[in-house]
Amino acid sequence: MINFQYLRTTSAKSALALLLKDKNSKFIAGGTNLIDLMKRGVTSPEKLIDINHVPLKQIELVGNKIIIGALASNTAVAENSLIKEKLPLLAMALNAGASAQLRNVATVGGNMMQRTRCGYFYDTEMPCNKRVPGSGCAAVGGFNRMHAIFGTSDKCIAVHPSDMCVALVALDAVVVxxxxxxxxxxxxKDFHRLAGDTPQLDNNLKTDEMIIRLEIPANNLGKNSNYLKVRDRASYAFALISVAVGMEISNGKISDVRLAMGGVAHKPWRLTEAEDFLKGKDASIENFEQASKLAMKGAKGFGENDFKLQMAPNTIIEALTVAKSKA
Structure with missing residues (x-):
């Protein structure tokens, strides 16, 4: 890991001023992803700007919106009584991610900014358009068991690794x-990007900006919420497939529903066509099965990840069934 300059700031204004002074600088809070990338030589910032003392850790209800500061830790959000009451889907997703130790230091903003866990991205000896634009994508035709089945391009088939972000896209969150x-x-839903021809760009945050907070509208989806994560081991593993579900059920019919998937695309993948199909219909297994088929339109495997084409709809059905069963 190269030498770097370390600076600490206590306000968003001063943090942004420091960022503008040096284009090869990065913000650091928990550092749970950034430090790994630096150790592997994937990124080499000359300056780290510590923003842990910037007052952006609030979790509060303001009007009909739940406000979460960018520096609130994943643990603080997941264990907050307001979140557990109003946004249980978010709490479930956060608790499904990483380990307890990492959740204690990882922040909401950092979680949003984390980069793919594609092995070729981390291996600086291998071609990777995400790391070195124009060098090629070794995952296409290579070991791609963990890789995307939606929204891919010939430039990149990596997936976004976050659990939290899958819940947030389902909850219609807004990034400030x-x-x-x-x-x-x-x-x-517009914060993260598909790979397209520019896989090196993970999101639409500009180089002179920082994440301040999330605003999540209150909803009535809490009772019948579920986050189902299928992975290779019970903890500290990234999703092969994950599904976030929030439903409002009245007299056996689905009056509102939100669906999103993780482990399947370069960004959290919202299932709007499946949602539109389910609204107003009975919360039945037959309708869940039909919704899962609609959700799979456009899916494409790359060999070793072909199993996801069957696992994904099965996971959607199971997630919906469990959400329905909650009292």
Whole structure:
């Protein structure tokens, strides 16, 4: 790992000012992903700006929105009584991610900014368009068991690794970012990017901006929520397939529903067509099966990950069934 300069700041304004002074600098909070990338030589910032003392750790209800500061830890969010009451899906997703020790230091903003866990991305001896644009994608035709089945391109088939982000896209979260001129809002579904021809760009955050907070509208999806994560071992493993479900059921019919998947695309994958199909229909296994078929439109395997084409719809059905069963 190269030598780097370390700076500490206590306000968003000063953090942004420091960022503008050096284009090869990065913010650091928990550092649970950034430090790994630096150790592997995947990224080599010359300056780290410690933002842990910036006051962005709030978790509160303001009007009909739940506000979560970018520096709130994953554990603090998952264990917060307001989140468990109003947004249990988010708490479930956070508790499914990483280990307890990592959740204690990982932040909401850092979770959103984490990069893919594709082995070729981490191996600096292998071609990777995400790490070195134009070098090729070794995962296409290589070992791609963990890789994407939706929204892929010939440039990259990596997946976004976050559990939290799958829940947030299902919950219609809004990301508030700031630069020195002020704030702007990004719908969570638009924050992360598909690989396309620019897989090196994970999201739509500009180089002079930082994440300030999340705003999540209150909803009535809490009772029948579920986060189902299929993985190779019971803990500290990334999703092969994950499904976030939030349903509002009245007299046996689905009045509202949110569905999203993880482990399947370069960004958290919202299942809007399946949602539209389910709204107003009976919460039945037959309708869940039909929704799962609609959700799989456009899916494509790359050999070793072909099993996801069957695992994904089965996981959707199981996630919906469990959500329905909750009293």
């Amino acid at each position: 970012v700031a630069n020195q001129k002020g704030e702007r809002k990004i719908l969570f």
